[in-house]
Amino acid sequence: MGHIKEPKGVDFEIKSPPLTEQEKQEISKFIKGRKSKRQVKRKTPKIEETV
Numbered sequence: 001m002g003h004i005k006e007p008k009g010v011d012f013e014i015k016s017p018p019l020t021e022q023e024k025q026e027i028s029k030f031i032k033g034r035k036s037k038r039q040v041k042r043k044t045p046k047i048e049e050t051v
Contacts, residue, residue, distance in 0.1 A: 006012055019027070
């Protein structure tokens with residue numbers, strides 16, 4: 001997928017409606033859940049040396 005350049009004299013602006021307090025909490029909860037799942041997956045098992 002390529003990068004889209006802005007034509008000269010044109011600005012691309014994206015404006016979203018403000019989030020409600022409930023939406024902010026839902027997004028925060030989702031992000032925390034995803035981060036905790038990723039940390040569990042990233043942990044590598046401890047390798048014991050057999051000598």
